[in-house]
Amino acid sequence: MEKLNNAVAKVPEVTLAFWIIKIAATTLGETGGDAASMSMSLGYLVSTLIFGVIFLVAVTAQIKADRFNPVLYWITIIATTTVGTTLADFADRSLGIGYAGGSALLLGLLLASLLVWYRTMGSVSVTTVSSSKAEMFYWVTIMFSQTLGTALGDWTADTEGLGYAGAALIYGGLLLAIVIAHYATRMPRTLLFWAAFILTRPLGAVVGDFLDKPIANGGLAMSRYGASIALVLFILVCGTLFRQRPAKVSH
Template structure:
């Protein structure tokens, strides 16, 4: 489907710049780093804040809400705001899964299945309404809403599925990271060599980066007795946040992840 010029305005929001970055190597590096921070920060806050899992979840959800308001009100992609939202949504997605498992006793098999179904429903409704799942045209309030909802549930699904795999297979943090990295590499090969659909490839890889980042974070932060390097959650979180800040600053200056504006008639299904 290729809408005519001006067709994409009205009730779905005014036509504007794409609100998300181009998918480059920087995108995937920062995504994994944000995922790692999401894992270590969630653990750190749960252990040190004294608010309990529920209290931390409420606090982080409120912070995420504030950042998303700023993101939605922005007229174009702003690296600092966008990646702040991703980092916070990584923490919140992790906490959603942890609350179901630890506070409500929901088996990981059940939560993984439910999150997969909810994510599938989000994609189905998104496609039915917009006729595309392309992340190259997140340029209306409607599309941006579906985008962030999908991102939230990819983090929740990735958390539950990653915990399920690690508990069932018990490979340890380092081997788990290698396993998920190989799975992402397989998706990349399927896309570039076997023409696997670009949208499907993107979202599968997006989900898999969550357990990959969590495995890396646990490997660095957990005690040596548990198979980690014992850097601690504080050091690991600070280290990765520093790298994220450096990369986001670089992208803000160079705009290496900003696509050239398209004419409205260039929209593809």
């Protein structure tokens, strides 16, 4: 039987700082993924393989760690969002599934992951992520959510013609609705957490595209490298200013 930590988990406490860093990390995943697949001309498949290896190394280190390490945790999150960017682009564009088809497929995989996790562990709350098995479910679910978010962001901004700013307003509005629901209703906190976690990804995707896409396409035409470096620095500053504590474990 796995030894559980009765006080803390290896994932961070969910605070305002957590969400700020999460949005910045998902935006970095978009600019970083595009930098590799487009600016470096590696293509979606090669970039996905590279980031996939980085993700596997990071998540293995995260699962093997014996305590919460904020640096390792956020490196793993960034790895999921970069590989999610290139993987979604590969499925949507190279395989010809399209944004709507890719979003539907990934939503199904995400819901299946949450269902299997719940049936196996009895809960999908982050406060129960205190064993290797729960952590594996946690990271698989995050991987699907990050990839889904990329497809959703591209779908709303491009296919639906809302543009990057319009799509950002929609996802920002949905996140605001979740915040209101958190404070004004008794909706399950776990449901609200995963809804917010999923929605931060398309928000980050469209913000990342807004930063680096050509002006003619509605972007700011920033260098993908420059935008990625700025986001890394922002995450480092936030991580330094706002101390992150591990979530308390519930059983």
